Amino acid sequence: MFERFSESARDVVKGAVAHAERSRADSVTEEHLLLALLDLEGTRSSYGFSVLGVADRRASVLAGLADARRRAGLTKADAEALADIGIDVTEIVSRVEAVHGEGALAGDARPKRWWSGRRPFTRTAKDVLERSLRIALGRGDRHIGDEHLLLALVARPGAVADVLAEHGATYAAVEQAMFGAPGRTA
Template structure:
């Protein structure tokens, strides 16, 4: 599959790995893929993101991801479902952070025994990469570009898709933004 990735898509994957390394994360996640896409500025996905989520709104997007990470990656739908069962996620997060420190539920296990070197991809991140292939095939594109990764992120559900949608970055909006003339 990776032989079909364009240079831009490969740069996103490499950027996601670098992000995970900087964060001290054990695995590369969907969030790392999105943050790597946000770092780009010369590709089709970057142009779509500039249009749909201008740079002045990006801190809000990054903050939404960080907030979800604090809630152990629970989406608003997950939080609401738990609230319907009488479970107050906010209270649980506050209590855990009171006892174990801020970000205790974030899953950041720096120094937890992982060895430096190659990072693996989470199941969800692998799903995004696989879905990017399906998106490219459905669009009858010969290669998998970074725009296909962005489109796949909007389709996979969860916190990243929710944060993107809250900022106007939906599958339909991205599809429309990247369907124009191809940039070399």
């Protein structure tokens, strides 16, 4: 599959690994893929982010990701579903943090290891890479570009897609911003 990756898509993967290393994470996550996409300039995904105004609100995106980590990665839909059965996620997070410190559910308290080799990709990050191939094939493209990686990120339900949607970057909006009419490969 990686032989189909364009140079910009390879840059995203390398950038995600670099973000994971800088944060001393044990593995590369879909959040790291998003951060690497946000770092790109002069690509289709950076154009999409610019059109949607996401590029100008990077700090807000980072704050949204931090908030999702603080909730142990629960999406807004997860929190709402739990609220429907009487469980207040905000209250639980507050109580846990009161006892164990801020960010206790984010996993920040565990000691970070230095890796001498490669960091593995999480299952969800691998799913994004695999979905990008399906999206590229579905669009009739022979390569996988950064634009396909971005579409795969917003197509996969989860905290990263939630944060992007809060900033106006839904699948339909991203597709429209990068390609024009849905389904067209401009």
